Amino acid sequence: MATETQLINTRDGASQSPWQQPVLKAFPATKNDLVYDALVVGGGITGLTTALLLQEAGKQVILAEAHSPGFGTTGGTSAHINTFADTTYREAESAFGEDGAKLFAEAIAEGFALISSRQKDCDFESKPGYLYAETDNEVKQLDEIYRGAVKVGVPVAYTDQVPTPVPFKKALVWDRQAQFHPLKYLQDLQTAFLAAGGRVKINTLITGVETKDGIHVSGDIQAKAVVYATHMPPNINLFNFECAPYRSYVMAVKLKSGKYPEALIYDSQEPYHYVRSHVINGEELLLVGGLDHKTGHEDPDKAFANLDQYVRKYYSVSSVKYRWSSQYYVPVDGLPYIGQMPMAAEGIYCATGYNGNGMMLGSVAGKILSDMVRNQPNKYEKLFSPARIKPLDSFSEFVKENADVAYHFVADRVKVHETDSLKRLQPGTGKVVEVDGQKVAAYRDEAGNIHALNPVCTHAGCIVSWNGEEKSWDCPCHGARYDIRGKVLTGPATKDLLTLNINENK
Ligand SMILES: Cc1cc2nc3c(=O)[nH]c(=O)nc-3n(C[C@H](O)[C@H](O)[C@H](O)COP(=O)(O)OP(=O)(O)OC[C@H]3O[C@@H](n4cnc5c(N)ncnc54)[C@H](O)[C@@H]3O)c2cc1C
Known part of the structure; x- marks a missing residue:
């Protein structure tokens, strides 16, 4: 019988994120001759959601993770759950038409709903989200964001009340946004996956698969379908040309005032900043983040120095508890790529290009990919198809x-x-x-x-x-x-x- 292993979460960087508590457990998969229905590669939010939905639908699934679940960006995220996205609904409309923008909004909402229904013990909290503009130019963008959201039916309103010390000209409020502890959420998913009979194989880097007679083989794992839930699929592939890697920075600080905003708050600067609060190990902290840049293009020390300066300009900081950075991928045409992997054997799927919205998009990707593996139709399949023709704009x-x-x-x-x-x-x-x-x-x-x-x-x-x-x-x-x-x-x-x-x- 497999024994339970307590995992101390490691991450793909030397700095510590507050989510790295020893919360994730795994039952190491034992070797067997089973041909699995699906091999899911990667134990982040995408992989665990996909694996769980497939296993619950009666499929036999193995999840292989190069390190331990949560090692990738899900372990370094800032864990906002929103009904809006980095690609605004206005931008989605101009590239994919009104129906495309509406479908994108539905996908974001479905990802959000999936998290809400699956979360059990992961500090999930509902809070309002505010976006404010400080300059005339930002006001114009804010108005565009408002019009785009209203057109696709996403509830949003103007407000002159934002719990921020930053002077602003105009602001929007989205009610009922949310936040959670991302690794506790992965634990929720993994517990359900294991209880349903799924297997997790840790410290297993999948460098590729060989396909023969419709069966994909990697080492001692055989499966009828493969899902690369690796954030970026391994090796040279089309997405190397269609997604750009970005680093993003976060700090968690203690405030002298002891007063923390009960909201998710974003500015409209380029690069932008955001703040929200989270109780970590019984201690309330202000999370401040942003200052994204292309990976390897700017000095990370400088990004942190700027973030530090920014938070101290507006808040009285008593101590810095954590500072960490992580990586996400910006798709050239604004929407994620989810589906059959281009130029790969049939039955090999992937999901990437979530921008900074992988909580919702990674979750809905789990639904799309599990439907595809099961040959079930999914309404987002065409919009997010990795084989889609790129709109001219991109x-x-x-x-x-x-x-x-x-x-x-x-x-x-x-x-x-x-x-x-x-x-x-x-x-x-x-x-x-x-x-x-x-x-x-x-x-x-x-x-x-x-x-x-x-x-x-x-x-x-x-x-x-x-x-x-x-x-x-x-x-x-x-x-x-x-x-x-x-x-x-x-x-x-x-x-x-x-x-x-x-x-x-x-
Ligand atoms: C600083 C920051 C803040 C963010 N904040 C938010 C936010 O507030 N809200 C939001 O919605 N999104 C946010 N995002 C984006 C979001 O965190 C990511 O899109 C999401 O976590 C990606 O999840 P994933 O499961 O696809 O990938 P990952 O979490 O990166 O998981 C991929 C896993 O695959 C494993 N792996 C990789 N290659 C292999 C291989 N060959 N074999 C085996 N295993 C492999 C890795 O070890 C890793 O554990 C943020 C991103 C950053 C960088």
Whole structure:
């Protein structure tokens, strides 16, 4: 009989998120010869939702996770549950028509409802959400957001009461938004999945599957369908061109006043900021976040410094309890890609490109994908199809993102300066330096030892850059990330960076 394992949640970064309590448990799957109905790859909100819905529908499901459930972005999210999205309903309408925008709103609402119905013991709380504008230009955008939401039937109203110290010109309120503890929610899902007879296999990186006679095989796992719920499907694929990886920053702080807003509050700046409160281990904290940028393109230390400055400008902070960052994917045409994986064997599915809305979209993806595996119709299948024709509007965005990748591929190879020296590398820091004409991703640990890696990303050959906050090597092209030993933290890479032997004194 399988024994229960207590997992201490790890995350794809060195900094700690407040969700990393030892809340997730797993029954390690034992080896057997079963041909599963589905192999779900990835134990975030998408994977666990998909696995649960399939198992409850009578399918035999195994979930394989490279680390432990919650290791990916679900363990580093800020866990707002909204009826609006980063791609505004107005933007969705201009790219996918009025019916497309309405369907998008329904999908968001369905994801929200799914969480509401499944949550059991995960700090789920209903709160109003406010979005405010500080400049005339932001007011124009706010009015557009209002009109777009009203047109698709999403309840929203103007308000002049926002619980924020920031002076604003105009604001919107969405009633009955929500928040929760994302890993406690994963625990809710996993408990139900295991109770229904599902299996979880941890520390299992799926690098790909071989398909023969309609059966997909990876190591000792055989399945009739595969769902890549990995946030970004592994290896080179179409989504490397259609989704751009972004880092986003969050801090959880204690306030001197002891007064915390009972609301989800967002500004309209570019990049934006948000605040909300959460009681973590019995202690009320203000979560402040935002300042997103493309992975590997800006200095994470600077992003945190700016976030720190921002929160202290408006709130009297007594201490900073947590600060962490994580990664999400922006789709070129604004909507997620959910369905049959392009250029893969039939029966291999994926879901990606959620923007900052993966709580709702990851949940509804679970419903869509479980319906598809079961050959059941789903009304969102066409709208979110990864094979959809890109609307013309997104083409310039597509060209811009990929020109940027091409730039990094070339420029980062010649960027290392003569002054970059291994000897000058301070303990606890990393940098791409040149040693004997060879580029090296070098990290000096606190004890002074150098950890040297080949900086060429194993996914598509770009040069990785140092992320001092998460102590990781991040690829600016497609968002693959590695730890200081070169181990893959975040796909689409599935191979580790090569270790180099460097003699520092040579
Ligand atoms: C800072 C931040 C704040 C956010 N805030 C919000 C918010 O408030 N509301 C909201 O709706 N959304 C938010 N998002 C977005 C949301 O968190 C994500 O879209 C969502 O968590 C993605 O879930 P997922 O299950 O698809 O992926 P993940 O949670 O990343 O899970 C994927 C899992 O797959 C595993 N995996 C990857 N590759 C393999 C492989 N080859 N083999 C085996 N396992 C593999 C990983 O280890 C990981 O555990 C935020 C994102 C960020 C970065």
